[in-house]
Amino acid sequence: MGVEEAKRIVMKSFANTARRFGQSELLGYIYGALFFSDEPLSLAEIAEITGYSLSHVSSAMKVLEGVGLVQRVKKPGDRKAYFVATKSFGEWRSAAFYSRLLRDVEETRENLLRALKELEGEEEKDAERIREKLEKALRRNETARKLLAFLMRFRDEEELLKALERCLEG
Known part of the structure; x- marks a missing residue:
């Protein structure tokens, strides 16, 4: 339970930060999901992890991409878009x-x-x-x-x- 609780605490913190900046808490939950993932995630995977609808996740992703907190990536041979969190200052x-x-x-x-x-x-x-x-x-x-x-x-x-x-x- 320790790992999952630690993730929950951090994701909730990201959600609270988004809310303090006048944004939807979903932005924080999405960033948290990507932050903890070792692999790029698709919109459907992010929706499943966060419990939000695909359309809400898609809209929120545009905001996160716009400020440089997430990046869109492609997997060879796959037409779907995947996303990763910008984890370092240099990437951001x-x-x-x-x-x-x-x-x-x-x-x-x-x-x-x-x-x-x-x-x-x-x-x-x-x-x-x-x-x-x-x-x-x-x-x-x-x-x-x-x-x-x-x-x-x-x-x-x-x-x-x-x-x-x-x-x-x-």
Whole structure:
């Protein structure tokens, strides 16, 4: 019973994390099923393990793929799609998740700059208040860009953890 209970505890934890982020707990259960599996799983296998319908699992899988937490794989000679959990930082990083985040950060920066340009020449109090908010958002945006660039420099989590420890100690 120990192994199954340990799996249940972790899968429930993943489900609770998904819920805290405003997502369906199914995302956590699917990730847990894939996390513990030694082999890629099909949608039908995931539905059986989680107890959710195939259509719910299929919809949830699109979300998990979109954020890079699972990857679709093919088995030779089999037309079905199979899935594996992204288990390491390097896999997650290479799943294009960071590229999408960087694109979003850059797009946000461009829009903030466009909004600031619209305020040029405006002298009213409301314009100044909005300008200050936009400038603060630009500073946060730059911090996010630097953080993502820093994270993308590392190939594996051990290297990243060592760099983070050095930053925290210094």
